[in-house]
Amino acid sequence: RGVVKIGGAKGNKYDNLIGEMAERLRRGERWVLVHGASSFMEDLSKELNIEPKYVTSPSGFKSRFVSKSDLTLFRAACCLFSVSLVNLFGKFGINAVPLYPPDSISAIATRKDFLRVLEGGKVRLMRGNYSGYITSFVNEEIYSLWEAGAIPILPPLAVADDGEFLNVDGDRMAAAAAASLKADVLVILSNVPGLLKVPNDASTAIRRASLKDMPVLENYALGNMKRKLLAVKEALEGGVGSVIIGDSRQERPLSTALDGKGTVLC
Numbered sequence: 001r002g003v004v005k006i007g008g009a010k011g012n013k014y015d016n017l018i019g020e021m022a023e024r025l026r027r028g029e030r031w032v033l034v035h036g037a038s039s040f041m042e043d044l045s046k047e048l049n050i051e052p053k054y055v056t057s058p059s060g061f062k063s064r065f066v067s068k069s070d071l072t073l074f075r076a077a078c079c080l081f082s083v084s085l086v087n088l089f090g091k092f093g094i095n096a097v098p099l100y101p102p103d104s105i106s107a108i109a110t111r112k113d114f115l116r117v118l119e120g121g122k123v124r125l126m127r128g129n130y131s132g133y134i135t136s137f138v139n140e141e142i143y144s145l146w147e148a149g150a151i152p153i154l155p156p157l158a159v160a161d162d163g164e165f166l167n168v169d170g171d172r173m174a175a176a177a178a179a180s181l182k183a184d185v186l187v188i189l190s191n192v193p194g195l196l197k198v199p200n201d202a203s204t205a206i207r208r209a210s211l212k213d214m215p216v217l218e219n220y221a222l223g224n225m226k227r228k229l230l231a232v233k234e235a236l237e238g239g240v241g242s243v244i245i246g247d248s249r250q251e252r253p254l255s256t257a258l259d260g261k262g263t264v265l266c
């Protein structure tokens, strides 16, 4: 039982991954595929002349401010990626089913209506944000799909307490799914060979680490990698056997990661 997260940023590859997962699913392994959507969102925004608004929190986390219309666009971006994954699985004879709120319920989140934003050295509040943080995870639909021989695909969207849906972070969504399913492994595939000590230098990839090394690892992570480490922590604390940050650009990205190439955390 495992969860794979495939990044949505440019430079990620996913066709090899799908072929490889199809083989494993045919052998009876149970996987969930969580995906990001950032490059699809960027392309859609560009086509529609919408300027994305990125903000930095006082603790240094960069995120996108999601207005109501951004959320609609984000949902469309997620759909584009999900459909592409469904089609690829279909070519291998595998039935893949995306779980979209509010029709399907998986992650439940609380909305961060206003974001604390660091701008020009000052902290200010920005209202009208439609992203949130996951508070619980309902895994029934995943089990039903597994029973039916299908692979569940999860976009980074959650249901809010008021029944609306929200944008959530894909890595943390994958961590919540993996913890809820008590997964043996969470594999986070991205456009890098793992957690690097020196950016852009593959030879500095960290091979193995554990929860207690987290404060040291956090020093190496910049930008989006900070959030990935948060997801790693949440997964391990939630009882997931191990988390591997691997490279999606490999010929067999999942097997390569499971063979320990990448950063293995347990």
Ligand code: ADP
Pocket: 006, 007, 008, 009, 010, 012, 036, 038, 189, 190, 191, 192, 194, 195, 196, 197, 198, 199, 220, 221, 222, 223, 224, 225, 226
């Ligand atoms: P994805 O869409 O694949 O999840 P992200 O952009 O969210 O990708 O996160 C991966 C990015 O994190 C890398 O492309 C890299 O630029 C950045 N990054 C920051 N710090 C590190 C680090 N220490 N090691 C590896 N990547 C890092």
